[in-house]
Amino acid sequence: MDQLLLNPGFPLLSALIFLPLAGALLLLPLRGDGACRSVSLAVTALVGLLSLLLLAGFDRSTAAFQFGETHPWIAALSINYTVGVDGISILLVLMTALIMPFCVLASWSYIKVRVKTFMICLLVMETAMIGVFVALDFVLFYVLWEAMLIPMYLIIGIWGGPRKIYASIKFFLYTLAGSILLLVAIIWLYRQNGYSFYIPDMMWQSYGSTAQILVFLAFFLAFAIKVPMFPFHTWLPAAHVEAPTAGSVILASILLKMGTYGFLRFALPIVPDATFLMMPYVLWLSIAGIIYGGFTALAQQDMKKLIAYSSVGHMGFVTLGIFLLNKQGIEGAILQMVNHGVTTGALFLCVGMIYERTHSRELSSAAGIGTYMPVFVTFLAFFSLASFGFPGTNGFIGEFMILAGTFQYDIVLALAAIPGAVLAAAYMLRMLQKIIWGGTDNPDQSWISDLNRREIVTLAPFLLFVLWIGLGPAPFIALMDESVSALLTNLQAHQAETLSAVSWLRP
């Protein structure tokens, strides 16, 4: 697992990382909003196409990091620019690269002021996000992890809604505060590993158990805030509500996945013993998030808030799957990360489309809009069904795998998780029913037009993935299978030791 297959040919990963940045530079001298939009779309689309080459060349039979590149960066501190993808990160890289063009499309008419600045922010975001998923050097990871906050802060703070300042500062400070201890942990690991920041080297070492627990806690704080896990989620609804559509999509589809990716990439392999010790607590916290998110979503009047709280619940399922530490759970969790990216991203796009027409995110002002937007509500219905795991959609497969893994681990835990699925149906249907039919006091919407061609093109690929993963998820699981198996084999090797060494710590 700790090997890096170098890529002698075209540096594909670097191209994916730096192309958006180059695009941002290209935008600088441009004049005219139209040109900025077109160039951004072209760049993000190119990155999306290039990411397919990644898929074509990916070897599914190995758990090693592929497409590897390594170059010295700050030699004095042995910091390198090292990147590579494995089965855990490839789906996330692909998802990021493929969603970004649609974020540009979704901003086409939504963003009317400072278009150039906005597009630059989006492109810089893309560089940082792809970088985070492929970084194999901890400093590179940390720099990109923090760098991401700035464009996002600007996206919310400049193009956001009425309480944009409150939301952007809360987002920035909350996530920044979480990452401070991560840096401390990184430096400690650096000193333990012969002054190397190379991530695969840090994995599967025998650190002392107290140290492991401390490192785990540092990781946990950073990643749990990012996910966000209950009760660290309060920045999320504020940020979502105020962010423009593209910001919400990026936040929900990609940014949240970094937390769960962090657990998989760092917590499990670097501090496996601590992971085993903490596993029950994290599992129950996940359940709490599923239920809490569901109940809160039920009471929302603001569509974006509703979807934001539903994310808390869905991401609870993901962390549940990860910390089951069995194959169904982890594979289900990775699939569910992709599912949530597709479905929730699409739902935010849908809300954005309503907002562009009614200039309101209130459920009551969208009541009965379905009468005038039949094509739109057809899309919306599919995404809502996928969101609560209707069989035949992607959400069903992910949730089913995670629940199957939960049953295998502990039946009580599984019984506690299932009410979350019922709640999800209740709040999604409440929204759907209101939007499609509404009540007797529907506002007059006869002037509202249905989706235009650009909007249909924006939503259609999301629907494709909802049904594809829902009916034939095998190719997606095949991509991650080898890496997950290797991760679990290594984990099991550590399990026996932990249980005997520190059994007194177990609850």
Added chain:
Amino acid sequence: MEGNLSSLGFIPLLPLAGALVLGLMHLATCRGRLISERIYALVGCIGPILSFLLAVNVFFALQALPAQSRFLSHQAFTWFSVGELTISMGFLADPLSVLMLLFVTLVGSLIHVYSIGYMAGDPAFGKFFSYLNLFLGSMLILVLGDGPLVMFVGWEGVGLCSYLLISYYSEDRGNVVAGNKAFIVNRIGDFGFVLGMSFLFWGIGAEGFDYLSLKANAHLLAPTLGITVCLLLFVGATGKSAQIPLYVWLPDAMAGPTPVSALIHAATMVTAGVYMVARFSFLYAQVEVAGLVVAWIGIMTALLGAIFGMFQNDIKKILAYSTVSQLGYMFAGVGVAAYSAGIFHVFTHAFFKALLFLGAGSVILALHHRQDIWQMGGLKNKLPITYWTMLIGALALAGCPPFSGFFSKDEILYSALAGGHTGIWAIGVLVAGMTAYYTFRLIFVVFHGQPRDREVYDHAHESPKVMTLPLIVLAVGALFAGFLNLPAIFGGHQQVSHWLAPSLTEVHPHGSMATEVLAIGGSVLAFVVGISIAYRRFAGGAEQPVFTGFRKFAYHKFYVDELYDTVLVRPYRFVGQAVQRVIEPYVTDGPVRAAAWLYRMAGLAFKVIQVGYVRVYAIYMVIGLSVMSLVLSQSLNF
């Protein structure tokens, strides 16, 4: 042991494809250019009719096989894998599923044809047929699925279609509320279904999660787990098939168009729960307790439905409560392990109840969407075909020999009596009498006597052929379907029971001749008493009674809806509101806000000393220097 039959996959696929095509046609044209109703009708009916023909073909293919190896299956594609277990989208045709298949596709096709007439002129004609096709496809997946998971796909699919179609006339807020109620109540039931399925998977699913593997491994299931699984699955059935305590959604579901009430909320979807229990007969047969619970809930629901049915004024509501009541009979049947009797009642009920609903639809359309029976009267001359066909349906429902309902109901009551469940039998006979009463109350008030509203009466006219033809076909079914399972006492061979035997784990009680005569005598007596009372009260043209006392209580359905609202719905909303208004801002986000507040306070505190005047800073400097020199002098010991 089993053969492959690839045409199985096409049976659900054809209506699903129809739904897709119709849906796209509707979406593409809903902004102006309209497609003629003829094209929609043609596309809409092709799928169901072809499915029916394929189903007949499957039936003959199955019949050609020896009785014990009547299994045909088809794995359409690999769906997904969980660990070592691979789940396929697989379909299974065995005697049980094929029986269901035949009447679902037949009744489904007839109702599609009927809808061409009933829905004519509806602005969303294409959308309606798209939903109806989608429903039929889902129902066929439910019936044909080769394991609980594939069944679940159909199970949820039919629930969704039911929801969409109940809310179809969405201009009326009440209809949307009814749709929501149906979906949420069903979701509660589904919760039980999912749990039951999960426990089953956890118990014996590892070796294969299709019916045949599960049946082979059923003996490995621990008894307590077996009871748990059976009861939880039954919770799912109470939702979908409207049993106590989850029956409340079905009467409200009558808000949908009448063909929908006939197809989904009478003939097919609501019987899914009975089908499921029969499908899992190998589990229920192992745990008698679970069966008893099913039987008692069933017979109590039958009683409750009949009581409510006696006091309704809306023609569709009467039929809806009758459906609740008849479904109760079916559960009483499968509960006392008479699975074939229960399924046979599902089969005959599909014909006569679809017939009654379609007849009611014909009346409603003739009277320009009036549904109150007290505005009708004397319609038999105006609507002769509707009257005669509905009369056949009513006789079948009321259990008049030799109409189909008599045989199937009698089979259930006989099984209960012969199995020693005298209480269930006694209540069953009582309900049979009540059924005869409320059914003929409807017939007499609507069709006999004098017209109550002259103007309405004068404008009434018989429905077009496209609607009356399905009525006639269904009437033939309602009349003769009973002979398919004629018991030995009438010189029959119980063909349906024998046909179903390989699919069911059934113990046939051996009752004496006396038992059989007692059962038949009880049923006939109940029918005669019920219809006589109805005749005396209503045949001569009664006026709408004012309900008081118990009747008022029953008219208001024992106030169960209000009770549920107070005890269940409001607390649920309250928790949501409490989390949103109190816990989220003050508890969860509290520490974060407190930290931010502390920072701000600290900032304010320090702001006080930053006044901006040079003279103040000069004083600070003096103080600072003094303190420093003091400290220095102390530490250096000057």
